[in-house]
Amino acid sequence: MxxxxxxxxxxxxxxxxxxxxxxxxxxxxxxxxxxxxxxxxxxxxxxxxxxxxxxxxxxxxxxxxxxxxxxxxxxxxxxxxxxxxxxxxxxxxxxxxxxxxxxxxxxxxxxxxxxxxxxxxxxxxxxxxxxxxxxxxxxxxxxxxxxxxxxxxxxxxxxxxxxxxxxxxxxxxxxxxxxxxxxxxxxxxxxxxxxxxxxxxxxxxxxxxRNPLRVRLGHSHPKLEEVATLMEANLQEPLTLDELASHADLSRRQLERLFQRYVDCPPLKYYMDLRLMRARQLLRQTHMPITDVAMACGFVSPPHFTKSYRDRFGHSPSRERERRRDREAAAQAASPPLTHSQADHSQ
Structure with missing residues (x-):
């Protein structure tokens, strides 16, 4: 329409x-x-x-x-x-x-x-x-x-x-x-x-x-983009390196070489970073329990999630959630609600 x-x-x-x-x-x-x-x-x-x-x-x-x-x-x-x-x-x-x-x-x-x-x-x-x-x-x-x-x-x-x-x-x-x-x-x-x-x-x-990998590379590489898209579509149940290579019709070694050459990191490290970035978004933007966030991003072990998160961002998932609450409190304090008389005038 x-x-x-x-x-x-x-x-x-x-x-x-x-x-x-x-x-x-x-x-x-x-x-x-x-x-x-x-x-x-x-x-x-x-x-x-x-x-x-x-x-x-x-x-x-x-x-x-x-x-x-x-x-x-x-x-x-x-x-x-x-x-x-x-x-x-x-x-x-x-x-x-x-x-x-x-x-x-x-x-x-x-x-x-x-x-x-x-x-x-x-x-x-x-x-x-x-x-x-x-x-x-x-x-x-x-x-x-x-x-x-x-x-x-x-x-x-x-x-x-x-x-x-x-x-x-x-x-x-x-x-x-x-x-x-x-x-x-x-x-x-x-x-x-x-x-x-x-x-x-x-x-x-x-x-x-968005196409974050294309932005990072500065140009298009069809095989890399295909694998990156697969990774983003499978964060909750991560694919293995062999599965990713097979979907892209590559050998495992070819996939590793492509990532090392163009992205300067192993494919599984890139995949882990995608999962942790998604976890940070969920911690900042939702009220999901931390254990649910971990599972939504492919971590079956909460201690593994906490360690990986701290290694990537320098603080724990619980600290990330505390920062969010602090920001929300500050934002609400800076924006007092309309008075009833103002609301009445807007009818």
């Missing part, structure tokens, strides 16, 4: 709801195409409004504060709301923000999100029955925690499903917004904007978020 079409009058108001800890890069990548569309056409095709829960400046993940135009209680008429989030997003899904988003959905307003903003929409129940995406670091955590079972999470750069537009982090919002602009104003304008930003190609909904 085609997503919501932009109004035909050329005046489109986008509200950017900034959640504390939002990614400045993802936010800017979503906003700048709108500015450039106005500049290149010499028309005010788009207006944008920066919103926060209480109308106060919002600190990004870089710790820089961004001023806003309004709070939720006095938000202007909008054609689209994009939730911009980043780190510690779970700590900022307060009742008033979720209720405000539900009211916008009740008015049939299209809703979108960049980076981890999709988590906020999902927490509000506004992605049930939809396909969506968010930053890849969080997708696996939600799957393991069995959170939001009515939501279909995808590993694409961005997903346009009816009146929900969701996008991963980094510069991926640039591609999503260029796609939306192309649907309203034509591909020519979108391509001109991409050229202004020295953006070689407008990536589409079929593009995936």
């Amino acid at each position: 085609e997503p919501y079409e932009f109004p035909g009058d050329g005046q489109y108001d986008v509200g950017f709801l900034l959640i504390p800890g939002f990614s400045q890069l993802a936010f800017s990548s979503a906003l700048e195409p709108l500015r450039m569309a106005n500049h290149l056409t010499d028309r005010r095709l788009y207006r944008w409004h920066l919103l926060s829960r209480d109308g106060e400046p919002v600190k990004a993940s870089s710790d820089l504060a961004a001023g806003v135009d309004a709070g939720l209680a006095s938000s202007p008429r909008l054609d689209l709301v994009l939730v911009c989030a980043g780190i510690e997003v779970q700590s900022h899904c307060d009742r008033d923000t979720l209720q405000w988003l539900r009211r916008q959905a009740g008015r049939r307003l299209p809703l979108g999100a960049v980076c981890t903003g999709g988590y906020v929409l999902a927490q509000a129940g506004l992605l049930d029955g939809y396909r969506c995406t968010l930053h890849w670091e969080h997708i696996s955590s939600l799957h393991e925690a069995l959170q939001f079972p009515q939501v279909t999470f995808c590993s694409q750069l961005f997903v346009l499903d009816r009146d929900r537009y969701t996008c991963s982090g980094g510069i991926a919002p640039l591609d999503m917004m260029l796609t939306l602009i192309a649907r309203q104003q034509g591909l020519g304008l979108a391509e001109a904007i991409a050229e202004e930003f020295i953006h070689e190609r407008i990536r589409g909904v079929g593009d995936r978020q």
Whole structure:
């Protein structure tokens, strides 16, 4: 089904709801195409409004504060709301923000999100029955925690499903917004904007978020990418080196040589690092018991998991979980809830 079409009058108001800890890069990548569309056409095709829960400046993940135009209680008429989030997003899904988003959905307003903003929409129940995406670091955590079972999470750069537009982090919002602009104003304008930003190609909904091994190598190596993909798909029940080699139609020795030459480490060490990085994501982003985290990452022995984790990160899994609780407490202390009078005004 085609997503919501932009109004035909050329005046489109986008509200950017900034959640504390939002990614400045993802936010800017979503906003700048709108500015450039106005500049290149010499028309005010788009207006944008920066919103926060209480109308106060919002600190990004870089710790820089961004001023806003309004709070939720006095938000202007909008054609689209994009939730911009980043780190510690779970700590900022307060009742008033979720209720405000539900009211916008009740008015049939299209809703979108960049980076981890999709988590906020999902927490509000506004992605049930939809396909969506968010930053890849969080997708696996939600799957393991069995959170939001009515939501279909995808590993694409961005997903346009009816009146929900969701996008991963980094510069991926640039591609999503260029796609939306192309649907309203034509591909020519979108391509001109991409050229202004020295953006070689407008990536589409079929593009995936990440290929970490390709980024690390600086080029594509099909056999290595095939094995790395197998590893990532089999973290809970790790494959043996012989099984990995067989799937890639290589000998064990050939596989070891490829990893040593291009990745500068043995394949099993690379595999272990993937498992430990997944474990850290789960410890930071879910409330799963540590023993469940260990099992989800292929460790049948808790002592082995603890030792491997400490060797890799310099502290134990329990210490990682304590750090998370400390961060959540600090985030909640820095964001007091709206007063009842403020909530009443936002009805």
